[in-house]
Amino acid sequence: MTLAPETTALKVRLRLADSWFAVCDLTALTPGRGMAALLPDGRQVALFRDRSGALYGIDNRDPFSGAAVLSRGLTGTHRGRPFVASPLLKQRFDLLTGQCLDDETVRVATYEVQAG
Amino acid sequence: MSTTASVGGRSRPTIVLVGHGMVGQRFLEALADRGLTATHRVVVLCEEPRPAYDRVALTSYFSGRTAEDLSLTDPGFIDEHGIELYVGDPAETVDREARTVTARSGLVVGYDVLVLATGSYPFVPPVPHKDAEGCFVYRTIEDLLAIEEYARKRATTGAVVGGGLLGLEAAGALKGLGLTSHIVEFAPRLMPVQVDEGGGAALLRTIEDMGLSVHTGVGTQEIVVGEDGAVTGMKLSDGSELATDLVVFSAGVRPRDQLARDCGLTVGERGGVTVDERCRTVGDPRVFAIGECALAADGRVYGLVAPGYEQAETAAAAIAADAAGAVDEAGQPSFTGADLSTKLKLLGVDVASFGDAHGTAADCLDVVYSDARAGLYKKLVVGRDGTLLGGILVGDAEAYGTLRAFTGSVPPVAPEQLVLPAGAGGPVQLGPSALPDEAVVCSCHNVTKGTIRGAVTEHSCTTVPEVKKCTKAGTGCGSCVKVLSQLVTAELEANGVEVDKGLCGCFTQSREELYEIVLALRVTSYRDLLDRHGREEARGGDGCEICKPTVGSIIASLAPTIGAHGYVLDGEQAALQDTNDHFLANLQKNGSYSIVPRIPGGEITPEKLIVIGEVARDFGLYTKITGGQRIDMFGARVEQLPLIWARLVDAGFESGHAYGKSLRTVKSCVGQTWCRYGVQDSVRMAIDLELRYRGLRSPHKLKSAVSGCARECAEAQSKDFGIIATSNGWNLYVGGNGGATPRHADLLAQDLSDAELVRLIDRFLMFYIRTADRLERTSTWLERIPGGLDHVRDVVVADSLGICEELESLMAAHVSAYRDEWAETINDPEKLGRFVSFVNAPDTPDPVVGFVPERDQIKPDLPLLTIGTRPLEGSAPR
Ligand code: SRM
Ligand SMILES: Cc1cc2nc3c(=O)[nH]c(=O)nc-3n(C[C@H](O)[C@H](O)[C@H](O)COP(=O)(O)OP(=O)(O)OC[C@H]3O[C@@H](n4cnc5c(N)ncnc54)[C@H](O)[C@@H]3O)c2cc1C
Ligand code: SF4
Ligand code: FES
Numbered sequence: 002m003t004l005a006p007e008t009t010a011l012k013v014r015l016r017l018a019d020s021w022f023a024v025c026d027l028t029a030l031t032p033g034r035g036m037a038a039l040l041p042d043g044r045q046v047a048l049f050r051d052r053s054g055a056l057y058g059i060d061n062r063d064p065f066s067g068a069a070v071l072s073r074g075l076t077g078t079h080r081g082r083p084f085v086a087s088p089l090l091k092q093r094f095d096l097l098t099g100q101c102l103d104d105e106t107v108r109v110a111t112y113e114v115q116a117g
Numbered sequence: 118m119s120t121t122a123s124v125g126g127r128s129r130p131t132i133v134l135v136g137h138g139m140v141g142q143r144f145l146e147a148l149a150d151r152g153l154t155a156t157h158r159v160v161v162l163c164e165e166p167r168p169a170y171d172r173v174a175l176t177s178y179f180s181g182r183t184a185e186d187l188s189l190t191d192p193g194f195i196d197e198h199g200i201e202l203y204v205g206d207p208a209e210t211v212d213r214e215a216r217t218v219t220a221r222s223g224l225v226v227g228y229d230v231l232v233l234a235t236g237s238y239p240f241v242p243p244v245p246h247k248d249a250e251g252c253f254v255y256r257t258i259e260d261l262l263a264i265e266e267y268a269r270k271r272a273t274t275g276a277v278v279g280g281g282l283l284g285l286e287a288a289g290a291l292k293g294l295g296l297t298s299h300i301v302e303f304a305p306r307l308m309p310v311q312v313d314e315g316g317g318a319a320l321l322r323t324i325e326d327m328g329l330s331v332h333t334g335v336g337t338q339e340i341v342v343g344e345d346g347a348v349t350g351m352k353l354s355d356g357s358e359l360a361t362d363l364v365v366f367s368a369g370v371r372p373r374d375q376l377a378r379d380c381g382l383t384v385g386e387r388g389g390v391t392v393d394e395r396c397r398t399v400g401d402p403r404v405f406a407i408g409e410c411a412l413a414a415d416g417r418v419y420g421l422v423a424p425g426y427e428q429a430e431t432a433a434a435a436i437a438a439d440a441a442g443a444v445d446e447a448g449q450p451s452f453t454g455a456d457l458s459t460k461l462k463l464l465g466v467d468v469a470s471f472g473d474a475h476g477t478a479a480d481c482l483d484v485v486y487s488d489a490r491a492g493l494y495k496k497l498v499v500g501r502d503g504t505l506l507g508g509i510l511v512g513d514a515e516a517y518g519t520l521r522a523f524t525g526s527v528p529p530v531a532p533e534q535l536v537l538p539a540g541a542g543g544p545v546q547l548g549p550s551a552l553p554d555e556a557v558v559c560s561c562h563n564v565t566k567g568t569i570r571g572a573v574t575e576h577s578c579t580t581v582p583e584v585k586k587c588t589k590a591g592t593g594c595g596s597c598v599k600v601l602s603q604l605v606t607a608e609l610e611a612n613g614v615e616v617d618k619g620l621c622g623c624f625t626q627s628r629e630e631l632y633e634i635v636l637a638l639r640v641t642s643y644r645d646l647l648d649r650h651g652r653e654e655a656r657g658g659d660g661c662e663i664c665k666p667t668v669g670s671i672i673a674s675l676a677p678t679i680g681a682h683g684y685v686l687d688g689e690q691a692a693l694q695d696t697n698d699h700f701l702a703n704l705q706k707n708g709s710y711s712i713v714p715r716i717p718g719g720e721i722t723p724e725k726l727i728v729i730g731e732v733a734r735d736f737g738l739y740t741k742i743t744g745g746q747r748i749d750m751f752g753a754r755v756e757q758l759p760l761i762w763a764r765l766v767d768a769g770f771e772s773g774h775a776y777g778k779s780l781r782t783v784k785s786c787v788g789q790t791w792c793r794y795g796v797q798d799s800v801r802m803a804i805d806l807e808l809r810y811r812g813l814r815s816p817h818k819l820k821s822a823v824s825g826c827a828r829e830c831a832e833a834q835s836k837d838f839g840i841i842a843t844s845n846g847w848n849l850y851v852g853g854n855g856g857a858t859p860r861h862a863d864l865l866a867q868d869l870s871d872a873e874l875v876r877l878i879d880r881f882l883m884f885y886i887r888t889a890d891r892l893e894r895t896s897t898w899l900e901r902i903p904g905g906l907d908h909v910r911d912v913v914v915a916d917s918l919g920i921c922e923e924l925e926s927l928m929a930a931h932v933s934a935y936r937d938e939w940a941e942t943i944n945d946p947e948k949l950g951r952f953v954s955f956v957n958a959p960d961t962p963d964p965v966v967g968f969v970p971e972r973d974q975i976k977p978d979l980p981l982l983t984i985g986t987r988p989l990e991g992s993a994p995r
Contacts, residue, residue, distance in 0.1 A: 024956065024957045025956045025957050029950070029956050030956075031691055031692055031951075032692060033659060033665075033689075033692030033693075034691065034692045034699070036951075036956040037954060037955050037956065037963075038955055038956050038957045038958075039954075039955040039957060039958045039961060043964070045955070045963075048956070051659050052644065052659055062965075066706060066982065067707075067965070067981075067982030067983055068706065068707050068708035068965060068982060069708055069963055069965045069966075070696070070704065070708045073696040073699065073700070073704070074662070074696065075661075075662040075665055075666070075695065075696075076659055076662075076692075077623075077658075077659050077660050077661035077662055077665065078655065078658030078659040078660065078661065079622070079661065081654075081658070083659060086662040088695070088696035088697075088704055089704065089706070091662070093662070
């Protein structure tokens with residue numbers, strides 16, 4: 002995967018209450034894989050980039066096990082929507098809404114992410 | 118102790134079955150199918166210490182099938198139908214006046230209908246010392262147990278008297294027990310009943326090549342015994358003496374008709390209870406005889422199971438008709454004779470004969486193809502008008518299912534095209550679609566093509582197992598399963614049933630089909646594969662968690678051949694790997710990782726042990742000896758992995774692939790070098806194999822073990838491929854499994870040299886990798902693929918598909934391209950980038966990963982995990 006030169010200097014930013022928090026260079030995210038980021042208040046976010054370049058952010062904690070591992074799951078497309086499957090027990094979470102696709106009572110927090 | 122059951126006051130009429138063998142059990146099923154177990158009391162007297170079992174598969178007892186595996190009697194069946202089964206209690210007398218049967222225990226049972234299914238006994242020629250210690254027959258599980266024990270304790274050589282079907286099977290079993298084996302046959306050729314002279318010659322050659330000594334045209338005159346009365350040899354009719362410690366008589370069988378004789382029923386001149394077309398004994402309409410004890414209406418005693426099954430159905434139908442008060446017997450099933458078609462796998466050689474195999478019909482012609490060098494012999498018997506009458510196939514019986522089904526009709530192509538090898542004008546693939554509806558596809562259960570089609574169209578079966586259950590086809594000898602599955606697929610497709618064999622929501626192809634695409638088109642990119650070969654709706658998307666690792670694994674196992682990068686985390690491949698492969702370590706419940714360095718064959722130097730100890734101590738890891746003969750270190754944070762591995766690689770360790778769907782361990786026992794029983798160097802072989810196949814990506818994990826002798830301390834028979842040393846080399850077992858559904862491995866080949874062993878494993882593994890489904894261990898794969906073990910053996914031993922060279926070269930490419938993943942990773946700063954807990958705080962450890970002490974080591978601090986695990990009510994969805 003070669004990145005277009007103009008995107009290389011871009012930063013991945015995350016929306017917190019009323020500010021944008023710069024996390025890392027866009028190049029640090031491999032398409033189709035996640036990365037964990039630490040927020041100033043100690044929360045953890047799982048960041049993803051899909052093959053079209055779209056960015057997503059959800060809470061990194063896997064609500065089923067408590068481990069902070071969602072960033073290490075495999076991503077995919079289910080009925081046109083992006084998801085990540087927990088690497089521990091494989092439940093899938095919608096990357097846009099945080100909704101668990103395998104248990105409707107469970108949802109994780111989502112974050113607004115952009116490259117700029 | 119004698120019990121006397123009341124004879125009078127019966128509310129329901131009683132059917133008594135004497136003999137619970139294969140045919141007896143089939144008879145009970147036929148009664149149940151007809152509702153007779155509900156209207157009648159059914160009593161079974163069974164002589165053997167266990168209910169009916171699969172005698173046809175008896176020999177597989179030596180390759181690990183247990184008595185339970187062989188059982189034909191579902192425990193629920195007897196209870197469900199209220200059948201009274203007396204095990205280990207044979208019938209001793211029948212009083213036809215009083216209509217009672219008395220069993221050995223003293224039990225007396227009154228009957229309205231009596232069915233004799235007492236089978237046969239092995240004929241032992243009346244030679245001197247035939248009963249000496251060391252002489253056996255081959256008929257029951259008890260016989261096998263006795264042979265096995267004697268062979269282990271005091272025999273190195275064994276001889277089988279009789280070179281027929283059973284004799285060859287017995288000789289093969291003796292060889293499998295590690296004995297030098299001889300076969301002595303009175304006739305001038307082997308298997309005189311089934312094959313003709315040409316077939317016998319082809320068979321002889323192959324069997325001698327396997328190391329069995331064959332003596333044809335000589336009779337056994339005397340068993341020679343030593344001072345202790347045990348066998349030491351046998352005198353043959355040509356004056357020679359053959360030294361042997363064990364003798365198995367397999368000189369044919371005789372009907373067990375004593376019970377019938379004693380109660381005055383008619384028996385044939387050469388034995389067998391005489392019955393009519395309904396299997397009713399002549400002279401007593403209340404008594405029936407079925408199976409090998411019966412002399413059928415056509416004047417023959419059948420020694421095969423299929424005719425016995427037909428007799429069982431016939432007798433049950435007649436009993437049902439009597440019970441319903443039918444007077445007219447016309448239209449009821451009848452048994453007037455049966456086809457003697459057989460297909461056998463003897464010592465790995467296919468032998469089949471069907472129809473009029475010896476060409477006894479007037480005016481018939483033979484079409485023969487023979488290649489003695491390759492051990493091939495094929496003969497078709499054809500009538501003047503082109504009707505296929507029968508045939509014999511030795512060495513390659515691939516066409517048996519189709520040819521048998523065409524017997525009695527004129528096949529749509531010239532007969533020579535059916536027997537010639539490819540390249541010489543044949544073979545023509547005669548699809549089962551060419552068969553007429555009346556063609557019998559499964560001869561064990563007499564199931565026609567029409568019935569199989571009906572199972573799909575009328576009974577809505579959509580899979581082969583469903584059709585098997587519904588029609589019984591394919592549940593006997595199994596030789597028809599291939600044709601059966603072709604028919605089922607064809608029928609489903611003809612009915613427009615969409616058989617979605619797709620791997621997942623992204624691909625309509627199965628794993629096997631994707632493998633073929635990747636190999637043939639040299640696809641090295643998952644995205645290309647998805648965009649060009651994926652389901653319409655999945656193209657352009659991100660795939661899913663099922664197909665990504667599957668395709669990642671296919672690309673990795675073919676990497677050197679298709680020109681992909683061998684390193685699994687290279688470029689786009691990185692995104693395909695499961696988290697364990699992504700971090701080259703195993704994820705644990707709290708988000709930490711475990712580390713398993715390779716310890717080939719379980720052999721390790723003190724220096725290396727010390728390094729492991731030091732690394733574990735320095736990083737505070739929990740250590741445990743695994744079930745795979747190596748050491749696991751737990752509790753590493755993701756950012757510690759490269760540091761730990763830098764030390765391990767430096768000390769000469771490499772990745773143990775505990776994380777991958779790939780070769781795990783090849784366990785060993787200490788073997789010949791130290792153990793007083795060992796016959797080969799099992800440790801060296803285990804190390805060689807582990808180093809050869811390390812890093813090989815496969816549909817599921819692969820495990821292996823090598824034992825130095827038959828005591829099997831390495832548990833090789835529970836492995837995907839297991840090796841047991843023999844005094845002549847190695848026996849290779851495949852398809853074993855521990856885990857949740859344990860499976861004993863099957864013997865694939867025996868007495869292999871080092872080179873033969875490695876070559877066979879190369880082929881086996883590559884064939885498995887090519888054709889298995891995702892997450893299908895070799896055990897389930899072997900049970901699923903049409904033709905099972907026999908098919909796999911055909912492919913990897915006899916090269917029936919002509920792909921062995923390709924399989925070997927694929928493996929050779931893997932072996933030469935292997936590099937240690939961890940050494941590559943720690944030497945590449947870019948790859949090391951991912952080993953951080955946080956992309957924006959590389960040096961901060963994940964606060965959720967913490968440990969508490971236990972038994973002088975650490976364990977995960979679980980309360981840390983429960984803090985805040987409930988999902989937060991999220992910030993605004995986008
Ligand atoms: C560490 C170990 C247990 C131990 O402390 O001894 C172990 C640990 C795991 N086993 Fe195992 N198995 C271990 C030996 C075995 C054995 C014994 C053997 O290999 O002789 C078996 C039975 C033999 C067999 O596989 O046929 C075994 C049968 C399984 C199974 C069931 C497989 C099956 O076909 O039914 C699974 C589940 C699976 O793979 O789907 C499994 C899965 C696992 C996993 C990978 C579960 C998971 O996903 O977390 C465990 C993770 C290992 C880790 O984190 O390092 N493990 N596991 C052993 C590592 C051996 C090694 O050196 O690599
Ligand atoms: C090693 C081996 C391999 C074979 N391979 C094949 C093959 O590939 N294809 C094929 O078609 N056939 C094969 N056969 C033959 C097949 O097993 C028989 O045709 C089949 O078992 C016959 O069934 P049966 O019920 O008539 O007899 P059996 O299965 O022998 O059952 C008869 C039962 O009756 C019991 N019995 C006898 N007398 C009494 C009594 N008085 N009271 C109570 N019980 C009694 C016996 O103990 C026995 O359990 C093979 C046989 C052997 C031994
Ligand atoms: S399998 Fe045989 S050679 Fe190996 S340790 Fe056990 S007894 Fe010894
Ligand atoms: S022919 Fe034996 S099972 Fe079908």
